[in-house]
Amino acid sequence: MAFALTPERDRELTEILTRYPTKMAACIPALHLCQDQNGWISDEVVDWLAHRLDLPPAHVKGVVTFYTLFNQRPVGKHQLWVCRTLPCALRGAGDVLAHCEKRLGIKAGETTSDGKVTLRTAECLASCGTAPMVQVDRDYHENLTLERLDQILTALQEGLPLTVQTPRPTAGSAAAPVSARPQGSTATGGVPPRPASNPPPKLPSDPPAGRAPSSPPKDPKR
Amino acid sequence: MLKQTNYLTKVYGLPEGFRLAAYEREARGYEAARRVLTTMSPADVVTEAKKANIRGRGGAGFPMGVKWSFMKPHPTKPSYLVINADEGEPGTHKDRTLMELNPHSVIEGCIIGCYAIGAHVAYIYVRDELHLSKARLWDAIKEAKQKGYLGKNPFGKDWAVDVVVHTGAGAYICGEETSLLNSLEGRRGEPRLKPPFPAQAGAFGAPTTVNNLETIAAVPTAFLLGCEAFSKLSSIHNLNDGGVRLFGVNGHVKRPGVWECAVGLTLRELIYDLGGGLLDDKALLAVIPGGSSTPVLRADDIVDAPDEKSVLHPWHGKSVLDVPLGVDTFRNLGTMLGTCCATVMAEGTDPVLAFQNLMQFYRHESCGQCTPCREGSGWLLRIGDKLLNGTCSLEELNDLHDIANNIMGNTICAFGEGTAMPALGFLKKFRKEFEAYVSGERKGKDARLTLGPLA
Numbered sequence: 233m234a235f236a237l238t239p240e241r242d243r244e245l246t247e248i249l250t251r252y253p254t255k256m257a258a259c260i261p262a263l264h265l266c267q268d269q270n271g272w273i274s275d276e277v278v279d280w281l282a283h284r285l286d287l288p289p290a291h292v293k294g295v296v297t298f299y300t301l302f303n304q305r306p307v308g309k310h311q312l313w314v315c316r317t318l319p320c321a322l323r324g325a326g327d328v329l330a331h332c333e334k335r336l337g338i339k340a341g342e343t344t345s346d347g348k349v350t351l352r353t354a355e356c357l358a359s360c361g362t363a364p365m366v367q368v369d370r371d372y373h374e375n376l377t378l379e380r381l382d383q384i385l386t387a388l389q390e391g392l393p394l395t396v397q398t399p400r401p402t403a404g405s406a407a408a409p410v411s412a413r414p415q416g417s418t419a420t421g422g423v424p425p426r427p428a429s430n431p432p433p434k435l436p437s438d439p440p441a442g443r444a445p446s447s448p449p450k451d452p453k454r
Numbered sequence: 455m456l457k458q459t460n461y462l463t464k465v466y467g468l469p470e471g472f473r474l475a476a477y478e479r480e481a482r483g484y485e486a487a488r489r490v491l492t493t494m495s496p497a498d499v500v501t502e503a504k505k506a507n508i509r510g511r512g513g514a515g516f517p518m519g520v521k522w523s524f525m526k527p528h529p530t531k532p533s534y535l536v537i538n539a540d541e542g543e544p545g546t547h548k549d550r551t552l553m554e555l556n557p558h559s560v561i562e563g564c565i566i567g568c569y570a571i572g573a574h575v576a577y578i579y580v581r582d583e584l585h586l587s588k589a590r591l592w593d594a595i596k597e598a599k600q601k602g603y604l605g606k607n608p609f610g611k612d613w614a615v616d617v618v619v620h621t622g623a624g625a626y627i628c629g630e631e632t633s634l635l636n637s638l639e640g641r642r643g644e645p646r647l648k649p650p651f652p653a654q655a656g657a658f659g660a661p662t663t664v665n666n667l668e669t670i671a672a673v674p675t676a677f678l679l680g681c682e683a684f685s686k687l688s689s690i691h692n693l694n695d696g697g698v699r700l701f702g703v704n705g706h707v708k709r710p711g712v713w714e715c716a717v718g719l720t721l722r723e724l725i726y727d728l729g730g731g732l733l734d735d736k737a738l739l740a741v742i743p744g745g746s747s748t749p750v751l752r753a754d755d756i757v758d759a760p761d762e763k764s765v766l767h768p769w770h771g772k773s774v775l776d777v778p779l780g781v782d783t784f785r786n787l788g789t790m791l792g793t794c795c796a797t798v799m800a801e802g803t804d805p806v807l808a809f810q811n812l813m814q815f816y817r818h819e820s821c822g823q824c825t826p827c828r829e830g831s832g833w834l835l836r837i838g839d840k841l842l843n844g845t846c847s848l849e850e851l852n853d854l855h856d857i858a859n860n861i862m863g864n865t866i867c868a869f870g871e872g873t874a875m876p877a878l879g880f881l882k883k884f885r886k887e888f889e890a891y892v893s894g895e896r897k898g899k900d901a902r903l904t905l906g907p908l909a
Contacts, residue, residue: 251618253532253658259640260623264582291641298642298821299623301582317544318746318811319797322705324908331908355626355815356544356746357583360704360795361711364908370585377909 235276272303308343308350313367319360455689456723457716461675474597477558486677499570506681507696512666515781524653525571531660535576539667540629543745545797548700553587557594563670626819631664645867689718702795703729722775736800744792747872749879804901805884810838816873830861841891842898
C-alpha cells in the first residue's frame with residue numbers, strides 16, 4: 233500500500249524543513265511524523281520519505297535501523313517501556329518488569345495477542361531520581377508502586393484513559409520532602425525544599441558585573 | 455562544603471514557574487542577555503565567560519569559556535551553537551529538570567552563547583523520549599519570540615538569533631558530540647574522527663560549539679552575578695572549577711532527587727544530608743559518582759595522596775566521601791566527576807549483578823562502528839552472564855582486563871572508555887565478589903540489586 237503523509241503532517245514537515253540548511257537534517261523529525269501516522273516504518277514509508285527529502289532510500293533505511301525508537305515492524309496500540317538500567321534496577325525495575333510480563337502474559341519485546349500492548353525494556357530514561365518508572369507511549373509514570381503499576385496495566389488492557397499521576401510541576405510541587413510523597417509529585421526527581429534555616433539567597437537587585445551577590449547563601453549545617 | 459543555592463532552581467516549585475513571566479519576575483530573567491547584547495562585544499563575552507570557570511556539565515568537564523574561544527568565523531559558512539540535551543547516561547537526571555521547570559534559562563543561555571561565538575542559530579538536541587521537555591522548550595521559544603528576545607532584533611540589537619529544538623530517536627551514543635552532530639544532520643548517529651574538531655567543522659561542516667544543556671543554562675546566572683563572582687561561589691574556585699551546579703542522587707537513598715548547590719559539595723553531604731541517608735539506614739557499599747561510565751568508589755576507599763603537589767593532598771588519608779565533587783579532584787581519585795548525579799548502592803547489593811546490568815546497557819548502546827567496542831562490549835556482557843550462571847573460569851575472569859584494556863584508546867569516541875572504565879572499576883573494587891562467583895561461593899540466583907520487593 234502506498235504511503236503518504238496526511239496534508240496536515242506534510243505541512244508540518246514543510247515547516248520543519250525551514251529549520252535546517254539541508255533537507256537531510258529533517259530525516260529524523262520526518263521519520264517521527266511518519267511513525268506517528270503509520271505506527272511503524274515500513275519499506276513504503278522509507279521509499280516515500282526518501283523521495284520527499286531527495287535522499288537515497290538506503291540512507292533513510294540506515295537511519296531507521298540505527299535508532300531504537302523507530303519500529304521496524306508493527307507494534308501494539310500502546311507501547312509500554314520499562315526502564316531496566318541500574319538506577320531503576322536498584323529500586324525495583326526487575327519486579328516491575330516481572331509484574332508486567334505476568335499480567336500481560338508476554339515477554340519483553342512481545343505484543344499481546346489482542347494487539348493492545350507492546351512490552352519493551354528501555355535503557356536509562358533520565359528518570360533515575362524517580363525510579364522505578366515506565367513510559368507509556370509519550371508519558372512517564374514515575375515512583376511506581378505495585379498498586380500504581382496495576383492501575384496502569386488495567387487501563388491499558390481495558391482501553392481506559394490513563395492520566396499521568398505524577399503531577400507535573402505546578403503549584404507547590406516542592407513543598408514537601410520527596411520521601412513523604414511516594415507518588416512523587418516533583419515530576420523530575422524534584423528539588424526538595426530548602427531547610428528553614430537556609431533561606432534562599434537573594435539575587436542582588438542591581439549587580440554591577442564582577443560583584444558578589446549581596447546576601448550570599450548561608451551554610452546551613454556546618 | 456554544603457551550600458545550597460537557588461539561582462537555576464528558583465522557579466522550580468512555583469506555579470507556572472516555567473513561564474516567561476515567572477522567569478522574569480523571580481529570577482530576573484533575560485536581564486543578563488539584554489545587558490550582554492546591548493553593552494558587550496562578542497570578544498568581551500568570551501573573555502568574561504572564561505572567568506566563570508564553568509566546567510562542562512556533560513561529563514568531560516572542559517572549561518566552557520575556553521571552548522567558546524576556539525570558534526573562528528568561517529569565510530563562507532555560518533557558525534552554530536548546539537546544545538546537548540540527549541540526557542541518557544544511567545544515573546543522570548538533572549538536565550530534564552531544567553528543561554521541564556526552567557526552560558527559559560536555557561533559551562537565555564543560548565542567546566548569550568550564540569552572540570559570543572557568532573552563531574545565529576542554536577539547535578537544542580533533546581532525546582525523543584522527553585516529550586514534556588521538548589514541549590516546554592518550544593513553549594519557551596514561542597514566548598521569547600513574542601517578547602522579541604529571539605528573532606531579527608533581540609533587545610533592539612541588529613543581530614538575528616533563533617533557537618530550534620531537534621529530537622533524536624533513542625540512541626545513547628548521540629550524547630557524544632560528533633555523533634550528535636551526525637544525528638542533527640539526519641544521519642546515523644555514528645561518532646566522527648577528531649580532528650577536525652567541531653569548532654573547525656561541526657554541524658553541516660560549519661564551525662560549531664557543542665555545550666551541555668546545564669552548562670548553557672548556567673550562563674545567564676554567571677553574567678547576572680558577574681562571572682568572577684559566580685565562580686567564587688564554589689569552594690574549589692581555586693581549582694578553576696567554579697559556580698553552582700545541579701547535584702543528583704539516586705539509588706538506595708531515602709530522598710532521591712536533584713539539588714542546586716555550590717560546586718565543592720562532597721559525596722557524604724550529597725548522600726546523607728541531601729539524600730537523607732540510605733534506605734533502611736543500611737551501610738553504604740559503593741557509589742558511582744557521576745553516571746555509569748565513571749568508575750565506582752567503595753565506601754571504605756581512602757584518599758592516597760602523600761605528594762604535597764597533588765590536587766588531592768589536602769584530603770590525604772581521609773575518606774573519598776569527603777573530597778569535594780570537582781572535575782580535577784575526582785579525576786585524581788581514579789574516577790571522574792561525570793554528570794554529578796551519584797548512584798548509591800547499599801550493603802547487600804550484588805556488585806557483579808550491577809556490573810552485568812551496566813554491561814547490558816553498553817552492549818545495547820554501542821553504535822557498532824569500531825570493532826573493539828562493538829565486540830568488546832559483547833564479550834564483557836557474556837563474561838558477566840557466565841559469572842552469574844556459575845560457568846565462568848578464573849581465566850575468563852582475568853580476560854576481563856584484557857578485553858577492557860583493548861577497548862580503551864582504540865575507538866573513535868569515548869564510548870569505549872565509558873564501557874571499559876566502569877568494567878575495570880567494578881573488577882578492581884570488588885575482585886573478591888567476582889572470584890566468589892568463579893569458586894561457586896556466590897550464585898546468580900541469590901544476587902540482588904534491591905533491598906526488598908517492590909511495595
